Amino acid sequence: MNSLLPSDHRPRRLAQLYVGLALYGFSMALMLRADLGLDPWDAFHQGIATHVPWSFGTVTIVVGAAVLLFWIPLRQRPGLGTLSNVVVIGLAVDASLWLLPTMTWLPGRWTFLVAGILLNGIAGGCYIGAGLGPGPRDGLMTGVVAKTGWSIRLVRTGLELTVLAVGWLLGGTVGIGTVLYAVSIGPVVHVTLPLLTVGGAATSATEPPSSEGGGLPAAA
Secondary structure, three states: OOOOOOOOOHHHHHHHHHHHHHHHHHHHHHHHHHOOOOOHHHHHHHHHHOOOOOOHHHHHHHHHHHHHHOHHHHOOOOOHHHHHHHHHHHHHHHHHHHHOOOOOOHHHHHHHHHHHHHHHHHHHHHHHHOOOOOOHHHHHHHHHHHHHOOOHHHHHHHHHHHHHHHHHHHOOOOOHHHHHHHHHHHHHHHHHHHHHOOOOOOOOOOOOOOOOOOOOOOOO
């Protein structure tokens, strides 16, 4: 357990991790209900969910677990935050989808979208700032960077364009929300991550996490 949970600031790290992951799932549900376009990984999750008898959250969990398998040849080590990310975000998004109404009023959909993006950035700053391990999708990105020597931007862009294209082909929602997320999430995380970093434990604030649910923001 000591290798998964640093000895300093433990209560804050744990609280911030799980609040961040739950909020991340809620932010994903807001963007799903907005139906104006999803981030790349969530478009991928939604595309898969249209072809299998699983909930969106279940697909998120299964994809997160599958991505972790790619960590093995990359010699990446998961932390408590990594393992929690796989499970908690999926459960949180399903619970949030059950609570949130289907939104058909256009101003309401835009409100859901903007709130979802802002909360997604705050949630990303929360769980990454806890310093308990990256999400599975973020770890895949950094593992490929370490293995190949390619730039973070090149690897991240390649991965996210690939999952976005596959998600769109499978029926995932791609639209103005996708573009707005791409241009907004970096600045939001850039502001929130330094404020929420526990003891200097977070990864670089100059690169926002991949969408872990969620992200261009890691659970899920």
